[in-house]
Amino acid sequence: MRGYLKSGGLAIGIVFLAAASVVVAAVPASAQGQRSETVQRLVDELRGLITRGEKRRVADPRFIGELKALAQKYDWPWRRVVFREMFQDGDYTRNPSWSVAQGQFWVDGQLGLRTTVEPFERPKETSQPKRQQESTDLFGTVLRELTRPREGETESRRQPERRVPSTPSEIFTRGTIANAFALSLRFRTVSNLPARIEVGPYQGETRKGGYRLIYYNRSGAQVIELVRMRPWGSSVVYSHEKAPMLDDGNSHVVLWTRDKGGNMKVSIDRKPLFSVVDSGLSGVFQGFTIVNGGGDYGIAAVTMTDAPNAPPSP
DSSP, X not given: OGXXXXXXXXXXXXHHXXXXXXXXXXXXXXXXXXXXXXXXXXXXXXXXXXXXXXXXXXXXXXXXXXHHHHHHXXXXXXXXXXXXXXXXXXXXXXXXXXXXEEXXXXXXXXTEEEEEEOOOOOOOOOOOOHHHHHHHHHHHHHHHHHHSOOTTOOGGGOOOOOOOOOXXXXXXXXXXXXXXXXXXXXXXXXXXXXXXXXXXXXESTTOOEEEEEEEEEETTEEEEEEEEEETTXXXXXXXXXXXXXXXXXXXXXXEEEEOTTOXXXXXXXXXXXXXXXXXXXXXXXXXXXXXXXXXXXXXXXXXXXXXXXXXXXX
């Protein structure tokens, strides 16, 4: 350590703060939801001492480089809250306001925002006796009557009629999101249906631009793709072919960050999944969208923060 440092009280201060910053390691950036403001202040102070140490040349450049790497590892530049939604008020139409582009969404008191899309199947011809067919028809009539919304229920509280949709369901919320953002999404699957869910910030009123993080499970293969979308087409930025199973009925937390340098990282349940760089989209995003392409989901919490003035990562 002595070979790293030059004389001066500032160098001692850097060493002291670097040792104190070990506390940050106990709660890494991937667990931002549980981090305290004290931890971030510690990182900010460390960055300030690094800057002063560089100007005054009181420490070896290699040591300064190590401190920069430490600060970068545990920094959280996405500090402006764009929205934080837990659907606890039972109403998705306000605070923030969500709009349904197509399909059906409702709020479940225990699971959060609910959405169900079943695969479209034509009814098969049957050779059942007439009496058995009549019994089946009667059961369907009773089921539809039980699931019909009661008079006086608000739109977001209504349980949708059970029918077989043939197209994806989409819900979105408007709001300016900086190009550097952090998304935290907690959700679970409710029933064993073929899974496909897409989330991401969008650009343009038609939501045909932006980034989408897509999970799908087909024939036992779990895949997570990061897709760049433009009005004239889309491109797969990264595809993770052996993703964790997210449609197992358990609650999962997805954390997706992007800095101003285009560095994007995705973790599942606090475990890093992949990191990729893409600078194909510039400018701000106009909102955030959720698309159910197949499956039955309960979305318990969605938090979007951004970093309008954060510098890019080195």
